[in-house]
Amino acid sequence: MSTDTASPRRPAWPLRMWNGLRRNPIIYKEFRSRMRQRRALWFIILPLLGAAGLIILVSLTVLQESNAADFESRRQVGQAVFIVIIGIQATLAMLVAPSISAGALASEHEHQTYDLLRVTLLSARSLVWGKFVASAAFIIFLMLLQVPLLAITFLFGGIEPAEILVHTSVNLASVLYFCSLGVFISSLNRRSLPATIGAYVFAGMLSVFLPIMLLLVGTLVFGAFDSANLPPLMEALMMAGALLLVALSPAGTMLTSEIFLQDGDLWYTTTTLSNGVTLYSPTPWVVFLVLSSLLTLFFLGLTVRRVRKKDK
Amino acid sequence: MSAILQTENLTKRYGRGRQSRLALDSLTFHVEEGDIFGFVGPNGAGKTTVIRILATLLKPTAGEAWVGGYSIRSDTRAARRMLGYMPDFFGVYGELTVREYLDFFAGCYYIPPRERPPLIADLLELVDLGHRRDDDVDSLSRGMKQRLSLARTLIHDPQVLILDEPASGLDPRARVEIRDLLVELARMGKTVFFSTHILADVAEICTRIAIIEAGKLIAQDTLSALGLQQETPQRAITLEVLGEPAEAERILLSIPALRDVQPSPENDLPPERSRWQATFSGDDRALSALLSDLVTAGLPVVHFSEQQTSLEEIFMQLTQGIVS
Numbered sequence: 001m002s003t004d005t006a007s008p009r010r011p012a013w014p015l016r017m018w019n020g021l022r023r024n025p026i027i028y029k030e031f032r033s034r035m036r037q038r039r040a041l042w043f044i045i046l047p048l049l050g051a052a053g054l055i056i057l058v059s060l061t062v063l064q065e066s067n068a069a070d071f072e073s074r075r076q077v078g079q080a081v082f083i084v085i086i087g088i089q090a091t092l093a094m095l096v097a098p099s100i101s102a103g104a105l106a107s108e109h110e111h112q113t114y115d116l117l118r119v120t121l122l123s124a125r126s127l128v129w130g131k132f133v134a135s136a137a138f139i140i141f142l143m144l145l146q147v148p149l150l151a152i153t154f155l156f157g158g159i160e161p162a163e164i165l166v167h168t169s170v171n172l173a174s175v176l177y178f179c180s181l182g183v184f185i186s187s188l189n190r191r192s193l194p195a196t197i198g199a200y201v202f203a204g205m206l207s208v209f210l211p212i213m214l215l216l217v218g219t220l221v222f223g224a225f226d227s228a229n230l231p232p233l234m235e236a237l238m239m240a241g242a243l244l245l246v247a248l249s250p251a252g253t254m255l256t257s258e259i260f261l262q263d264g265d266l267w268y269t270t271t272t273l274s275n276g277v278t279l280y281s282p283t284p285w286v287v288f289l290v291l292s293s294l295l296t297l298f299f300l301g302l303t304v305r306r307v308r309k310k311d312k
Numbered sequence: 313m314s315a316i317l318q319t320e321n322l323t324k325r326y327g328r329g330r331q332s333r334l335a336l337d338s339l340t341f342h343v344e345e346g347d348i349f350g351f352v353g354p355n356g357a358g359k360t361t362v363i364r365i366l367a368t369l370l371k372p373t374a375g376e377a378w379v380g381g382y383s384i385r386s387d388t389r390a391a392r393r394m395l396g397y398m399p400d401f402f403g404v405y406g407e408l409t410v411r412e413y414l415d416f417f418a419g420c421y422y423i424p425p426r427e428r429p430p431l432i433a434d435l436l437e438l439v440d441l442g443h444r445r446d447d448d449v450d451s452l453s454r455g456m457k458q459r460l461s462l463a464r465t466l467i468h469d470p471q472v473l474i475l476d477e478p479a480s481g482l483d484p485r486a487r488v489e490i491r492d493l494l495v496e497l498a499r500m501g502k503t504v505f506f507s508t509h510i511l512a513d514v515a516e517i518c519t520r521i522a523i524i525e526a527g528k529l530i531a532q533d534t535l536s537a538l539g540l541q542q543e544t545p546q547r548a549i550t551l552e553v554l555g556e557p558a559e560a561e562r563i564l565l566s567i568p569a570l571r572d573v574q575p576s577p578e579n580d581l582p583p584e585r586s587r588w589q590a591t592f593s594g595d596d597r598a599l600s601a602l603l604s605d606l607v608t609a610g611l612p613v614v615h616f617s618e619q620q621t622s623l624e625e626i627f628m629q630l631t632q633g634i635v636s
Contacts, residue, residue, distance in 0.1 A: 023419075023422070025416050025417075025419025025420050028416070028419070029405065029408070029412075029416045029419075032407065032408065032412065033405060033407040033408065036407040037407065111403055111404055111405065111406075112399070112401045112402070112403040112404070113403035113404070113405065114403075115364075115367075115369055115397075115399055115403070116397075116399070116403045116417070116464070117420065118368075118369060119367050119368060119369060119392060119395075119397045120392065120417065120420035120421055120468075121389065121392060121393065121420065121421050121422055121468075122420045
């Protein structure tokens with residue numbers, strides 16, 4: 001007779017995380033509420049209309065100047081359509097994500113439901129992750145709506161799979177990054193409007209102001225050296241600094257990654273230093289993925305801490 | 313009976329340094345299982361602070377509180393499982409229906425999805441909102457929202473209900489409905505702890521009450537016991553005597569313990585009887601001795617009764633209108 005009384009094995013952490021998210025009531029509630037709001041319809045329709053309009057406009061412009069049957073012209077149309085769609089997805093990630101997520105916790109205060117949530121068995125982590133996932137999932141849903149339009153690029157050609165991988169990854173990572181930032185700012189405010197303004201200001205500071213400041217500081221520091229005779233270590237540091245600077249901004253990452261892609265560098269690039277040593281470094285989009293993932297986890301951790309602290 | 317809700321030297325200070333304000337000052341009280349406990353006090357007395365501390369939403373500066381035996385400081389999760397909290401405002405998710413609203417909160421208590429539909433149906437039946445289950449929460453009247461809020465507090469079958477001003481802002485009918493619901497919940501074995509300004513509700517349904525003022529507990533007991541606990545209880549006496557009213561008045565005025573002797577304004581008695589009202593200070597023994605003195609003095613007493621002191625009177629005598 002079997003006397004096996006051992007408790008069932010604990011599932012692996014990805015499965016546990018998935019189960020946790022599946023059971024998280026916040027995600028369902030957020031989706032239900034958001035999709036029933038009138039503005040959800042605008043969020044769906046406007047980017048699609050914008051994308052469709054811009055695609056028609058750039059296609060006509062390119063084709064007017066060249067022969068539609070020409071292979072190179074078709075490639076140009078494909079590239080233009082791709083830029084439009086990636087641009088709209090980037091706008092959703094950089095401009096819509098902070099505003100959507102900034103209301104996450106602040107709106108609970110506004111609706112006077114924050115206390116009701118905190119008195120339940122829902123942990124601070126579940127609350128914050130639920131809000132974060134719901135916000136990010138909504139933006140990703142809006143991005144997915146653009147996918148059929150993206151299929152047009154395959155009709156015309158001119159786009160490499162590597163380009164789709166790089167730009168889609170950067171956009172998805174941007175969504176997570178800006179949503180985590182928005183949720184964090186939301187935990188600092190009791191009203192949605194200041195939270196939204198705060199999220200935009202903070203996102204702008206991190207993505208625009210900070211790189212510019214670092215660039216200025218870097219120019220001052222490295223300007224003190226004779227650029228023609230920089231020591232190899234300084235050269236390597238300068239490269240790393242420039243890479244980090246670019247990877248702080250999703251837009252900067254996309255532009256520079258495109259340049260590296262033209263040279264056939266997808267994952268890493270090489271530079272020969274003045275002493276002849278070859279320096280291997282990841283391409284900006286790889287750095288951005290790592291950096292934004294770390295910042296996402298940092299902001300979420302900070303938000304969980306803040307929500308827990310509010311209980312005290 | 314055991315205490316299901318208990319506080320010991322509960323103290324809450326808001327702010328720091330000179331700007332700090334003492335909201336609760338060493339509050340100690342307990343609520344027994346099955347009680348309908350009324351928490352009464354003027355505005356700014358500290359009622360909501362106590363309620364938020366008991367609901368685990370606010371940490372006390374000093375002291376301790378237990379809900380169902382679980383410390384709100386160290387066993388917060390266990391305490392939350394024991395209590396249902398209803399604030400003095402109604403938190404709305406305007407886009408959800410009544411059923412979805414309850415389903416969401418059931419999810420927040422990790423009630424398995426398959427158990428929720430019958431549970432929600434039962435709760436909506438209890439609060440008489442079954443017919444509105446598919447309506448938007450926003451479309452409900454204030455009274456209905458309050459009943460829905462009560463259903464929400466019951467979703468995880470808590471032992472203690474902590475309600476902050478449950479009848480505030482309701483019309484008379486809605487107020488009576490909420491009051492009846494609280495009685496029904498107590499009958500179902502729940503302990504109800506609620507703060508209120510409406511003393512009539514307290515007098516009507518509470519088994520025990522506590523009065524708080526400026527963060528200090530002034531009294532806690534049953535309503536009848538509180539009436540007698542005052543240092544010099546003022547008791548209103550009504551007497552009916554036979555014979556000439558003038559003679560009756562002379563005798564009544566000659567008794568030193570009686571004050572404010574006056575004939576009753578009501579005139580529904582036979583001509584040989586007269587009714588008198590007076591106030592008297594003293595305990596039950598003194599009251600008994602008074603009756604004996606009246607009879608000894610030759611007053612033919614046919615009716616002798618003490619008027620019940622109303623909660624309003626007790627409240628006014630015990631509190632001074634100080635705000636912390």
